[in-house]
Amino acid sequence: MAEMHIQAKLVNLLKQDKIQLWNPPYTTEYNQAGQQPLQQLAVNYAAIVCFSVSEVASALESIRSQAVKRGMGNKTYRETFVATLELLLPKDGKKDVKKKNYLETKLDVLAQDIMARIAEQYGLKYIKLILNGKTLTPEKRLDEQDVKNNSKIMVLRVSEPERKKQMVEEEEKKKTQDQSLQRTHKGFQILSERDGTDDPATTPFLEIADQKGNPLKIPHREKKALILAMGFHEKGRALMKRKQYDAALCHLLQADDQFGTCGSLLLSTVDNYAVLQLDIVWCYRALEALSCLDDGKQRLQRAEDCFLKCYGEQQQRLMQIKGNTGREEVLFLRLYLLQSLLAYLDGNEHQATQKLMRVEDLYGRLCLDPGKMTGLMGLGFSEQEARLGLRACHGNVDEAALHITHRRQEREEMKQQERERRRRRMEGLATLRELGYSKRDAARALHQADGDMDRAYGILLESTQAESAAVTNHNTELPIDQSKVEQLLYLGFEPEAAEAALRLTGGDVQGATQLLLDNQGVLPPELLSPSPPSSLSEEPSTSSESAGSGSQGEDPMDVDLVNEVLEDIPRHEEDYLDLTLEEESEVIAQMKSYLHRNCTPSS
Secondary structure (H helix, E strand, O other): OHHHHHHHHHHHHHHHOOOOOOOOOOEOOOOOEOHHHHHHHHHHHHHHHOOOHHHHHHHHHHHHHHHHHHHHHHHHHHHHOEEEEEEEOOHHHOOOOOOOEEEEEEOOOEHHHHHHHHHHHHOOOEEEEEEOOEEOOOOOEOHHHOOOOOOEEEEEEEEOOOOHHHHHHHHHHHHHHHHHHHHHHHHHHHHHHOOOOOOOOOOOOOOOEOOOOOEOOOOHHHHHHHHHHHHHHHHHHHHHHOOOHHHHHHHHHHHHHHHOOOOHHHHOOOOHHHHHHHHHHHHHHHOOOOOOHHHHHHHHHHHHHHHHHHHOOOOHHHHHHHOOOOOOHHHHHHHHHHHHHHHHHOOOHHHHHHHHHHHHHHHHHHOOOHHHHHHHHHOOOOHHHHHHHHHHOOOOHHHHHHHHHHHHHHHHHHHHHHHHHHHHHHHHHHHHHHOOOOHHHHHHHHHHOOOOHHHHHHHHHHHHHHHHHHHHHHHHOOOOOHHHHHHHHHOOOOHHHHHHHHHHOOOOHHHHHHHHHHOOOOOOHHHHOOOOOOOOOOOOOOOOOOOOOOOOOOOHHHHHHHHHHHOOOOOOOOHHHOOOOHHHHHHHHHHHHHHOOOOOOOO
16 A cells, blocks of 8 residues: 555656656666666655655656556557556455556457456456446446456456365355345345235335434335345445455445436435445455545545435534434544545545544544443443444443433334334225225225225225226227327327327326326236226235235245345344444554654665
């Protein structure tokens, strides 16, 4: 990391002095180093950057050789279209830590071909390639995925057999890891379809809540995307806790893609997106992939902006919701620490120092007295509750005990309210089933009516009447007023869809327009050929009716997938705030050692 800092500072000085190391006298006509001019430059700069002459000379030569290689690569690309890519290898896959690794290739080849070359050249059997925080798709060409000449490609190790006798086991493990993202996606996709109308004892479902734990009402489409995003995030966080940063980063980047499909207004109400950006950059740090400097800076800026929208400028919104801000301060500690680290790597020593001062101030407030922790745990509180409670109450034991007790009561009240809502939904569902409606239709009506059985019954009655009218209109083939068809055609709908919509709505232009808009202009087959209304006969629950439920009609594989992903969801809603700060303290010590070194350069 010190090497990157020296180089960043020297690059800024070289720009100020308009010195081009790839030109004479610093580079000879045979692209070799001009030893005497470089040495003199090192002597001049050593006193300015506060490093020894030998360290500065080594850094200058590294900058010079990279510039020469880049120039040669640019010339080769112009003449032959062969691009030069810089590979950011896993730290245990580098033969020479200080040496940069490059790969020459045309950009119209598949990513999997490059993966095969990297695997063979560097002995990395199973890998993923990351460009600017996005995973490259093996089956797509490089140029289709925005890979350009001089792009920096991060190489993530997925798994690797260690001994020949483990080959078979590792092959199975590799298959499992390859399927991990799909299994996580499928499991949370099933959960995103559930609305809580079934018995939660047999059919778990997820609800999205605000910082206080109160459920948020979100449109179904956005809720599905948000559950998938948060699901991948929780899986990634679980892997981070196990120090499996390679696999964690893969899941976190998938979460980032899913969050991209959510509305910006939704993301400003919860802090998950900001926390995700911090977690991604924290993985970059753990994997020593901080040469992804630009992507890291952009993510930290997005995190800071999101915290500002979510918490308020002075965290006043957070104070209104939770009554305190102590627990969230760990997020700002990690944010400022990562900003300090990236500023240092960018050669900005002043900014790095300023950010680190804020980090140390927060660290001093957030580090807890072990005696106070022991005292609270002696009262029957968990370690997590004690840590979160003390931080919320700024170390006051008595206030923390009251706070934890109050939060327990609040959670229990919310659970009681939720159980009561579910009980009413189950009773309403049973009543509507007795009236002859299918489980699927009854569940949907109850969901639309927020559990109100009377409103749900009215919705079902209206639906039944509409279906009866549709069947009648369909059978009698009433003539369609062409002027009404033309009105719909003017709005951009297809003739057949317009006529069908008018028949289904009895010639009501406004109703037909709304029907077409609700179905994106294409009416589904079940509307065009409607089935008769539900009869009063008893019908068993089918697999289609119980889709997304844990009832007897569900595929056992789906049950396993749901149970698998639920294991990674923490039981405490503030688990993401429960940082022990052990890793952070190590990075703080590392940063202090870099920033506090004596400015006594020697030759």
